[in-house]
Amino acid sequence: MVLEDGRTFTGDAYGALGETVGEAVFCTGMTGYQETLTDPSYHRQVVVMTAPHIGNTGVNEQDMESRKIWVSGFVVRDPAIRPSNWRSQGDLGEALDQQGVVGISGVDTRALTRHLRDRGSMRVGVFSGEAAQGTPTELLNRVLEAPKMSGSALAAEVSTEAAYVVPAVGEKRFTVAALDLGIKGMTPALLSKRGVEVHVLPASSTFADLTAMNPDGVFFSNGPGDPATADAEVALLREVLGNSIPFFGICFGNQLLGRAVGLETYKLAFGHRGINQPVLDRLTNKVEVTSHNHGFALAWPTELSESITSDFGGVSVSHVALNDNVVEGLSLDDRPAFSVQYHPEAAAGPRDAEYLFDRFIDLMEAHSA
Missing domain, CATH: 3.40.50.880 (Class I glutamine amidotransferase (GATase) domain)
Known part of the structure; x- marks a missing residue:
């Protein structure tokens, strides 16, 4: 995970493998991650969840706020090993993979949130699989080439x-x-x-x-x-x-x-x-x-x-x-x-x-x- 100011975090692939770039923002909700993921207002944003444990309740059709997951990327610290809830109809990681949402887990989201709080929201790239094989400079350049949220009509x-x-x-x-x-x-x-x-x-x-x-x-x-x-x-x-x-x-x-x-x-x-x-x-x-x-x-x-x-x-x-x-x-x-x-x-x-x-x-x- 590469921020536009050059700070880098490493972790494990979560969801789809590949590359995504968007505006890094943090969400402080301790519940409702599926509503966050399917909120169209998060289009072109890479969402960092401040709650450490995400995915325990899985996913279901009833909690969809729109027709798809809209976030550009998803960042969590500790994804659930398996969902455990009577309403669950599937696994969050699998749902992200099925919809092509590139994510990363195992990240120190507290340090990342403090960084964004102090420096402000900024562009970020999440890279996994073959997409992560570039040099740090090459990955940063891909982030800097992405459009900023200011001036975007979405x-x-x-x-x-x-x-x-x-x-x-x-x-x-x-x-x-x-x-x-x-x-x-x-x-x-x-x-x-x-x-x-x-x-x-x-x-x-x-x-x-x-x-x-x-x-x-x-x-x-x-x-x-x-x-x-x-x-x-x-x-x-x-x-x-x-x-x-x-x-x-x-x-x-x-x-x-x-x-x-x-x-x-x-x-x-x-x-x-x-x-x-x-x-x-x-x-x-x-x-x-x-x-x-x-x-x-x-x-x-x-x-x-x-x-x-x-x-x-x-x-x-x-x-x-x-x-x-x-x-x-x-x-x-x-x-x-x-x-x-x-x-x-x-x-x-x-x-x-x-x-x-x-x-x-x-x-x-x-x-x-």
Whole structure:
């Protein structure tokens, strides 16, 4: 394993043999590794798990958040010898191999995480089998040739190619048009559970596509890449806001709402990734433990307690990360729109933020009254 600053780690091949290059990031979740692996937001990233023992519960079809494993590579310290869980339908290492995901085990992930925390996320290559036969300089050059995450437009690479519908469970109450920028399966499932018929649309959809089913609300999902590249999606969101259609965005969707109201984005040193991130909901003054996966954030131009004015009226910071004061949510004062930077649909937990889907329901209900 070769980092772009030249630091090297050696270990055992885990998953597929070969070569992979991506952005090295660390995830602090002690559970939910299958949800992490199948989260499209991890596209083109090599994920380092900080929990030392990975794979004990195996893999199963129910915990898939999308159609495949999206991570570019996987780094663990101590892979399970065999899965041991009543829900297991297979071995994690074998699943990685079957999907061509190159990984490495036996790595000092604590030292690696400290390195990334101090130096910041960076490109990395994992090499095994014949691909590992090059000289250290040759391997490093392969890493340095890979594109950086900043400036990368990736949502279209993970989005659905064709629209599909997730029907409401029980009586249908609302229709929502959900823009798939890297959506996780649990999102439409939780909306559906609340009586919402969800039309999941490709990232390339137009305003006419979004409004074709006369939606009661619009949802923008999580997704990979640099939000500064998403000009078309921001223009689409500005049309949504201009027509006062109730809007809810998460993760990438939060960053796009920020851009739509005039905010800039920036790359965090090493991002927030894991299921143990404390966030303050400034509307209720309650602290939530939340699931995160983002390497970019919104730049707030003034004190977090102060609102700003946009083309769509006042904008306030609704949620704040308690570890580093990063903006974790926005609320528009004069339009039916809000967003959060984290994942209220976290299948692996925690459930603290699931109420945000109810807040979206309330918003649509109030708008239709």
